Amino acid sequence: MTLALGCIADDYTGASDLANMLTRCGLRTVQTIGVPADSLQIPDVDAVVISLKSRSIEASQAVARSREADKWLRARGASHVLFKICSTFDSTDAGNIGPVMDALRADAGDAIVLVTPAFPGTGRTVYQGNLFVGNLPLNESPLKDHPLNPMHDANLVRVLARQSQSRVGLVDLATVAKGADAIRARLAELAKHGANAAIIDSVFDPELETIGEVALDHRLSVGASGMGLGLARGLVASGRVTAATASSDRKAIGGPVACLAGSCSQATLAQIAQAEKSMPVLRLDPEKIVKGEGETERALGWARDHLGKGPVLIASSSTPDQVSALQAKHGRDATGHAIEQTMAAISEGLVAAGLRRLVVAGGETSGAVVDRLGIPAFLVGPEIAAGVPVLRCVGWSKGDAVLALKSGNFGGPDFFNDAIRLMP
Ligand SMILES: Nc1ncnc2c1ncn2[C@@H]1O[C@H](COP(=O)(O)OP(=O)(O)O)[C@@H](O)[C@H]1O
Numbered sequence: 259m260t261l262a263l264g265c266i267a268d269d270y271t272g273a274s275d276l277a278n279m280l281t282r283c284g285l286r287t288v289q290t291i292g293v294p295a296d297s298l299q300i301p302d303v304d305a306v307v308i309s310l311k312s313r314s315i316e317a318s319q320a321v322a323r324s325r326e327a328d329k330w331l332r333a334r335g336a337s338h339v340l341f342k343i344c345s346t347f348d349s350t351d352a353g354n355i356g357p358v359m360d361a362l363r364a365d366a367g368d369a370i371v372l373v374t375p376a377f378p379g380t381g382r383t384v385y386q387g388n389l390f391v392g393n394l395p396l397n398e399s400p401l402k403d404h405p406l407n408p409m410h411d412a413n414l415v416r417v418l419a420r421q422s423q424s425r426v427g428l429v430d431l432a433t434v435a436k437g438a439d440a441i442r443a444r445l446a447e448l449a450k451h452g453a454n455a456a457i458i459d460s461v462f463d464p465e466l467e468t469i470g471e472v473a474l475d476h477r478l479s480v481g482a483s484g485m486g487l488g489l490a491r492g493l494v495a496s497g498r499v500t501a502a503t504a505s506s507d508r509k510a511i512g513g514p515v516a517c518l519a520g521s522c523s524q525a526t527l528a529q530i531a532q533a534e535k536s537m538p539v540l541r542l543d544p545e546k547i548v549k550g551e552g553e554t555e556r557a558l559g560w561a562r563d564h565l566g567k568g569p570v571l572i573a574s575s576s577t578p579d580q581v582s583a584l585q586a587k588h589g590r591d592a593t594g595h596a597i598e599q600t601m602a603a604i605s606e607g608l609v610a611a612g613l614r615r616l617v618v619a620g621g622e623t624s625g626a627v628v629d630r631l632g633i634p635a636f637l638v639g640p641e642i643a644a645g646v647p648v649l650r651c652v653g654w655s656k657g658d659a660v661l662a663l664k665s666g667n668f669g670g671p672d673f674f675n676d677a678i679r680l681m682p
Pocket residue numbers: 405406520521522523544574575576580581584585593594595596597598619620621622623624664665666667
């Protein structure tokens with residue numbers, strides 16, 4: 259297998275979002291969980307997206323894991339690697355976008371790396387280096403209240419510079435609009451003045467195609483699924499990949515289906531409220547979870563009573579005020595970890611009871627669940643919503659199963675039912 263594109267994603271929902279985009283753009287793609295073991299049979303593909311859970315861990319560990327993934331991809335022929343970050347630039351002043359980017363760039367030997375989280379399909383655009391979520395600057399969007407990495411600055415040149423050793427420049431929209439050669443000239447100028455990274459503006463998909471064409475001159479790029487779109491279309495346009503059509507394999511799995519929500523995003527809170535109109539919903543008590551007071555057993559008992567009758571949803575999610583109050587009492591990391599591990603334990607119990615169709619909302623939550631279930635890889639199925647595909651397990655010891663891993667912010671109001679409809 260010689261890869262046309264290698265990708266390292268800093269969380270699992272982000273990885274499936276990217277794998278979905280690459281598949282829709284014609285690249286045969288597999289999503290692996292961590293660096294694949296030698297024993298994993300990977301089908302012949304154009305792109306591999308290695309999912310890490312490195313967004314919110316200590317920076318040095320994120321760097322080490324990303325470099326290991328990069329080595330695996332390069333050894334399989336990937337001459338270009340995309341470091342997939344969140345389209346809302348989820349990070350803190352300690353990292354991990356900057357430190358991982360610095361290390362991968364040094365390994366790749368590139369003078370400068372292009373960086374953009376733009377993903378117009380989900381309303382993420384970058385103008386004059388400022389990230390917008392819909393019509394709001396990042397720091398006024400719901401991301402200001404994220405439980406793990408609240409975002410308080412929309413200016414990505416500043417945000418990246420604070421967490422990186424690199425000098426960071428800007429390629430503005432006026433330059434992007436002039437085309438690939440103008441971008442190349444601007445990058446050369448920035449590099450001459452000592453910049454090693456450049457935030458690049460992008461508002462619409464055609465700009466991302468131009469950006470992808472230029473990024474392919476380099477060995478590394480950093481971005482979200484918009485950058486994935488640009489790279490994939492660049493690979494197809496240049497003839498390096500022959501476009502494939504997305505698989506239409508929809509073999510039914512059957513049996514019970516459950517949804518787990520650990521995201522506290524505004525979008526997920528609204529989706530849970532909507533689901534309450536059509537399926538039984540169990541709201542876990544986050545305080546009891548953190549104190550270790552038997553919420554897993556309660557959830558599994560409740561699920562046993564309801565699963566035979568139709569889909570169910572189990573949610574830990576609460577409002578920003580409630581999240582802050584709980585974190586103030588128990589600490590941010592301890593709270594997040596305890597809740598993620600409870601969701602993982604619930605998923606394990608559900609699978610032990612025979613469940614093979616599971617929807618998970620939340621990036622870190624999905625990471626904890628998929629790790630606990632020991633799923634090694636996924637193939638991409640139908641698209642449920644922008645950035646969220648149905649995933650079919652590959653090489654799982656428990657056999658065939660379908661999952662959907664939803665970024666907290668993604669999906670329409672009736673997301674849980676939309677997902678279940680596409681997971682027969
Ligand atoms: N009620 C709650 N109070 C505090 N933290 C919570 C609560 N419910 C979930 N969490 C934690 O919030 C974080 C949500 O992050 P994540 O799952 O990545 O969602 P998103 O995709 O919205 O970023 C996780 O660490 C999760 O365990």
